[in-house]
Amino acid sequence: MDAELNDALAELRDLLLDGERLVSASAGGRRKGQEAPEPTRIRPVTVKGRELLQLETADAAGRPIVRNVEATAVEELLARPYANWHVVTTDATVAVRITKKGKAFVHRTAEGGERVTSHDRVKSHLLAPDDPLFAAVGADAAKRRQVDRFLTLVDGKLGTDGAPLHVVDFGCGNAYLTFAAYKYLSGVRELDVTVTGVEIREEQRVHNNAVAEKLGYAAGMHFVADTAAEADLPGADIVLALHACDTATDEAIARGVRLKAAHIFAAPCCHHDIAEQLKGAEAPGPYGALVADGILRERFADTLTDALRALLLRSLGYEVEVSEFIASQHTPRNSMIWARPARTPAALRTAARVEYDTLVEQWGVRPKLAELLETA
Template structure:
């Protein structure tokens, strides 16, 4: 059965499937359907495998992603059917399972042509399909011929969405000098490599990028890949952003999925560096969950799941408000995360000037009073913010 599983994984992950039929129901199994057919379909710009379950008087369709497809096929072959015919781009396969469980795999030249679904997918990506890209190949997103690995297509789209957001920022970068960029919480660093590729390889900018993370094995892996790619101005360092002092000034700070107040530490550091661009996707926001209070909002606060979502929104609103006070223009954008995870908010901020935004100060003071909170980010921002708030608080009296 292991050979069957490997064959299925290869066919599905490399998008070679054209059509398949599972038949000859196992008499020892409880009879539910007579046969199952499978084929690739395009649903909302994503390729899925459609399973059609044929009953005596009805058919039922179910669209599965690639991981679930392999799992479901394995289940059907193991528990229900004794014959599988798979038509693929390079071969026709017939899998036969005897009553004693013995498996035989027969292989013939291909007899069908594949219907091209990829032309319907969104085009004009910054990272292009069907053009080999060394960093995507190294990270397992693309094969050597330039084809996106099926189970990595969501990651491929995420990388492009991220680079679209970056492309809107490049006018804010000072291009007459080396551009210093910090990516805190870089993880396996798909986005960090994509950022370097876009700014250096595509735009030809002089860029230094440092990826920070607290996992040493990740740092070692990423440095190895960067060396192999010849990305000599991209390096990965063990540590957190709060204690990072290698640069005196930083032009862009990226922090994606830094947990709880680690996002605040990154934002504080970015402001103190005077970063021209900040890109931040917060997560795991627990700081204000047990602190927000307002009797008027009790209908929301009494429900834990609603309070959790509300505290996240309040936290990000406070972060945006404080960045505005500190001279930034702030946007809240939707950032589509990986498959099976919710959509997140991306805070995108551009350094505007050093003029105090009195409207933002007034909004912030009223907002935190309404929720009865003293946010961590306000304390960490230090004397600069404290003096602005005190001055404007006294002026409002």
């Protein structure tokens, strides 16, 4: 193991075991050639007088799993092939990034956090709740929760080679997630990042550019008034489509495919297109009850639309995951589709296409994404 990596892990060990200074920590990403470990958040807790570490991970649906462990668990955590560590103490913040060549880069600042060790659960945040950007974009507590979950999802998927990144957010609206992505990737992860926000409303473009200027982000962020299909873009490494309405999500995904983006993150909003098609389609077999009533048809359309999107991307060779974005009590539109190009075996691509063709034939629907990808 590289001496710099040994030194970085030793520093992390000391920080995680510092019972007086540790505030919180998070670990995510994976090193090249290694299986991705589950993203983990860590904070010290006191339970019945015992000093423990609280570990927070998530299940396959994105629901949090919390357990309290002895400090000896630190050795097992450090042995996992995480690519990124972020540790906050009472007087400092330390970020460690491990490259695909196994080199460790350590960044230290003198900004710490407030230590809370009561067993009452207090979540750590990848961006502090009092960060100025939240006030600038008018983000309330619910939006801050979405930001934290979104950044956790993104952080767990990105590589560590340090290459410049161009992030494009289609249908960015007031761009609170766009600003958060820029702040985290450029400020915390210290990546060379530029961000383009695409929003069809001209007044929103003007407003968002003004906010970027106010926050001091104008050098790395700019906003344009256009559609996902027509925006003039040189390329994209990461494509975002967060709460884009109906087929706007399909337009963003299709544009991400055309741009050969390394990552696509789409959190769909409404699914009117398929829901309307289901009204005039004859349900197959004994499944008429799924679409007979409006509320059931709407919910089924959500599931069917996202399942067909995932199958189409898999048929193109993409690795795809569909998970919970934010808990359903905060919004009923709570799924996140993540996709990246992969070396998928031909047999798996074919199987995905067969399953897709079967579903659209049985339900008599024509997804917008299929139309868009045919012209991509």
